[in-house]
Amino acid sequence: MSQTSRLGRWSMLLWVAPAVVLLAVFVYYPVVDNVFLSLYRWNAFSPKEVWVGLDNYVNLAADPVFWSALFNNVAYAVVSVIFQVGGGLILAAVLEELVHGRWKGLFRTVYFIPAVISLTITGLLFQFIYNPQIGLLNQLLSGLRLDALQHSWLGESATAIWSIIAMSQWQSIGYVMVLFIVAMQRIPRELYEAAYIDGATRAQAFRRITVPLVREMTVLAMIITVSGAFLVFNEVQVMTAGGPNNSSHTLGTWLYKSAFFNDQMGYAAAIAVVIFLITVTAAIFQLFLNRGKVVQY
C-alpha cells in the first residue's frame, strides 16, 4: 500500500507532532536541564549562578535528611506493596468470591471513593484525625481504654511518617482492589468449578488459579504503587511539610523545601536527578522481571 507519497508520509508526522513536542519540551528537556542545574549553586535571590561541580551531590551523600527521606520513600514503597497490592488482591478475591449482586457494587464503590478524593482534602482531614487533643484516633484509643497508646501522631518524629503512610493505604487500597477485580473478572469461572470438583479449598484455588492469572495486573499494580511511593509529595506537604525535625520528609518534599525554603535550588536539582534515576531504574527493573511471562490459560 504505497499510495502515500513521500511528502504524505512526512506530513503524517503532524498527527504525533503536538504530543511529541509537548513531551520533548516539558517532560524530557527538564530531565536534562536538571543535570545541568545541579552543578551550580543558586537560589531565588542570588543574582547569578555559581559553578560548584559535583559539590551538591557530595553534600547530598553527607546529608542525613536525604537518607532519612530516601528511607521514608522506601518504607512507603514496601508498606504500599504489602497493603495495597497484597491487601488489595485479597480484598478483591474475597469480594469476588463471596459477595454477589448489588452488594458487590456497593462494597466496591465504598472502598474506591477515597481514591477519587484529592490528597489535599484527605491530608487535611487526617491532620484533624491525628490531632492529639480532639482527633478521632486518640479519642478512639481513649474509648477503647488504650490511653497509653495515644500519641501526637504527626508531632513526633517516630510516628509522623508512619501516620502519613497509613493514611495513604486508607486512600489507595480501594483503587488497587478495583484494578484486581477487573483482572479477576476475566478469569473463566470454569477453572474454579473444575478445581472445586477436584477437592480444592478456596484458599488453594486462590493460590493456584487467581494469583497466577492476575499476574500482569499484579505487576502493573506494583509499578504504580512503587513509583507512586517514590514520588510522594502532596500528602506529606499538607500534613507535616516534612517535620517535625525533618523526620517525615520524602525526597519530593525535601526537594521542594530545599528549593523554596532553604534557598538551595542547585541542591534541589540534584535531588531531582536522584529521584529520576531511582524511578526509572525501578520501572525498568519491574518491566524486565515481567518480560515474556504471560500465563496462558
Add this chain to the structure above:
Amino acid sequence: MAGNVARPHRPESPGRAVTGSIGRVIAYVVLVVFAVAIIYPLVWMTLNGFKSNAELFGDAWGLPTTWRWENFAKAWNLGVVRYLLNSVIVTGASVVTTILFSSLAAYALTRLRIPFAGAITVLLLGGMMLAPTVALIPLFRLIQALHIFDTYWALIILYTAFRIPFTVFLIRAYMITLSREMEDAAIVDGASRWQVFWLVVMPLCRPIIVSASLLQALFAWNEFVFALVFISDTNLKTLPVGLLAMQGRVLSDWPVLFAALTMAAIPMIVLFLLGQRQFIRGLSEGFGK
C-alpha cells in the same frame, strides 16, 4: 500469603457449602468493618462541617446539635467557589487537549506508517516513567521564560504533557485490537485518513476515551505540585492549593474548613458515581490487552 477466605481441609462441594459458612461470616464481617473504617472519616468530615467550633473541640464523636448550613455558605464565599471554577476550567481544558493529542498520536502509531514510528512510540510511552516532581525546578525556569507563569495555560499545558504517555498507552492498546473492517470500508469509499479518524475510529473508541477522560479529569482535578508552584494569584488557584491556603486562613474556625473540604470532595465523588460503569469497563478493556 495464605488466603484466609474459608476453613481449609474440607473438600468443597459445588454449589453452596454449609461447612464454609462460618468462614463466610467472618469474611463478611471483615468486609463490613473495613468498609466502615474506610467511609467513617469522610462521614466525620461532613458532620464536622455542621458543627460549631465549641462542639468540635468538646465532643469529637457526637452529632452536631444544630445543622449549621452557614458554615458551608461561609466556606463557599471564602473561596471555594473560585477554586472550584478554576479547577473546572483547567481540568476541562486539559482533558480535551490530552485526549485530542493522545488519540491523534495513537491513531498515527497504529494505523499510519509514519517515519520513526518505533522511536516515537518509545518516546511517548517512556514518558510514563518521568514524574512531575522531578521536573519542577527546570520547568520553573521554563514557565517563567515562556511568560505563562501564574496563568491557566501553565497548568493546562503541563497537565497535558505529563499525561499524554499514559493516555497514549491506554488508547493505543485499545486501538490495536480494534478490527479494521469499518475503517477499510470507509477508505475504499474514498474517505481521507482524517475523516476515518473522526467518523469511524473515535466513535468506536468511545469506551476507552471515556475511561481515559475520567482518569485525566481525576489527575488534573487533584494535581497539587504544579498548581502550588506555578499559580500565585489567589483568584487563579485550583481546589487543592486553594484549600491549603484556606487552612492557613481559617486558623480558628475549623468547621468552616471542614465544610470546605466536604464541598471540595463532592464533585469528584459524584463524577465517579455517575461514570463508574464506563470507568470500570474502560479499564477492563484497556488493561485486558
Add this chain to the structure above:
Amino acid sequence: MRTTTRATRPISRFFALAMTAGLVLAACSGSATPTPTAVPTAAPSPSVAAASTEPAASPSPNPSPAAELEGTITFLHKYSDPRYAPYFESVVAAYMAAHPKVTIQIQAESDQGVKDKLRVLAASKQLPDIYFSWAGDFSKKFVRGGLAKDLTGDITGAWKDSFVPAALDAYTYDGKLYGVPITLDAKYMAYNKKLFADNGVAVPTTLEELLTACDTFKAKKIEPIAFGNQYGWPAIHYLTQLNPYFVPAATMATDYDPATGAFTDPGYLNSLQAFADINTRCLTKGSNGISHEAAQAQFLAGKSAMHYIEAVEFFAFTEKGGAPADFANNWDFFKLPAPASPAGDVGTLEGAPDGFLVNPGSQHLDIAIDFLKFLTNADNAKKLVADLGWLSPVQGSATADDTFAQNVTVVQDIAKAKAMAIWLDTVTQIDVANAYLNGLQAMLDGTKTPAQVVADIQAAAAKAKTEN
C-alpha cells in the same frame, strides 16, 4: 457494542459541566456573586471581599498632590486571615477611589504560605510591586539579591518623622532604608487572672518563679502554658526572648550576622536548657502536632493559665475581637521573665515591626510608594489600630480612646525597651534558622538534647559563613 456515532465528547464531561452549573446556580442564589475569572490572562480582578465588615472609621483619602497616577500594581501581604484581610481591601479600595486610573491587585497569603511563595515569585522574577517581608536577614536576602528598592530617598520629611524610629531601624541595612513598617509587635505571656488568683500564684518576676508557678498549676491539674508548635515558630519565639537574656548583646549581634556567626558562647546552651526546663514543667505535651491556634483556643476556653503570644493577637482576647465577656475582663500579660542572674540584657524585648518592601523592577514605583504612604498615614494607622487591634509604628496612632487598655500598656512598654529582639527565624540566615527550628522540634519530642542542638547551630553558622 454501542453504535452511536455521536461526537467524541464523553458523557462524563457533560455531567461534570452540568453539575458545575448546578453548583454555581445554587450558590449564586444565596451568596455574594463571585468574580468570574477570565480565561488565561495574568490580570484578574482583585479578590472579592468576603463579607467585609464596615470600617469603624472611614479612611480619608489622601489625594496625591502630584500628577495623576496611572497603572496597575500588585500588592502581596500575609494577612489572608478573614479577620485581617478586609482592612487591606478597604484601604486599597479607598486608594483606588481617590486615584481612578490606578488598579491595585491584592495577593493575600497566609503567614506560613508567604514564606515559600515569596521565594517562588522571586525565582520566577515575578515579585509583586509591593511585597511583605519580615525584618532581619529575611529582608536582607532580598536586598542582597537586588530585589528590594532603596527607599532612603523616598521616605523623607514628615512621612519619615511620623514613624517610631526603632521601626525604621529594623528595616535599615548598611545605613539605607529598604522597608515601610506597618505594624509594631511584641511578644508577651498572657495569663488568666482568675486562675492565678484562685491558685495563689503571683505574676513571676524571674524565670525561676515562672517555673515554680508552672509546678503549682500542674499539681492542680491545670495546664500551665498552652503551647502548640506546629510550624516550628512558636518555639523559636521562646528562644528569641531567652537568647538575649543569656548571651551578651554584642556577642549576639556578631553571631546573628551570617558573615561572623559562630555561636560559641555558653549562653546559647544555657538558653536552650532554659527552654527545655520550660517545656518539661510548663508546656503542653505533644506540641509538635498541635497548632498555635488550637493552643490559643485552649487558653481562651480557660483551660490553661498562660499562653505566649504576640501583641497583634491580643485583639482576639477582647470582646470586640470575639472573646467571651468573662474572659475579656480577666486577662493581662507580662514579659517572659529573665533568669535571676542574667548574663545578657534584661531590657531587651522580643518584637519587631512587620512591613513591606518595594520591587525595584516595578513599572510603577511612583504608585507603589504613594500607596505605601497612604497606607501609613495617620488616618489609616488609626483605622488599623481600631479595626484590627494591632499597633502601628505611626506615632500617636494608639491612644486610650481608640484601643483597649492592654494595647496602650504595650505601646508604653515598647517605648521603654532598651532594644528589640527580632524573631530568631527571620533575623538569622536560613541555615541557622533551620538548625534552630529543627533542633527545637527535636527537643520537644525528646530526640535531641540542647547540647546536640547547639552543635547543629554551630555547624550551620559555619556553613553560612562560607556561603556568603
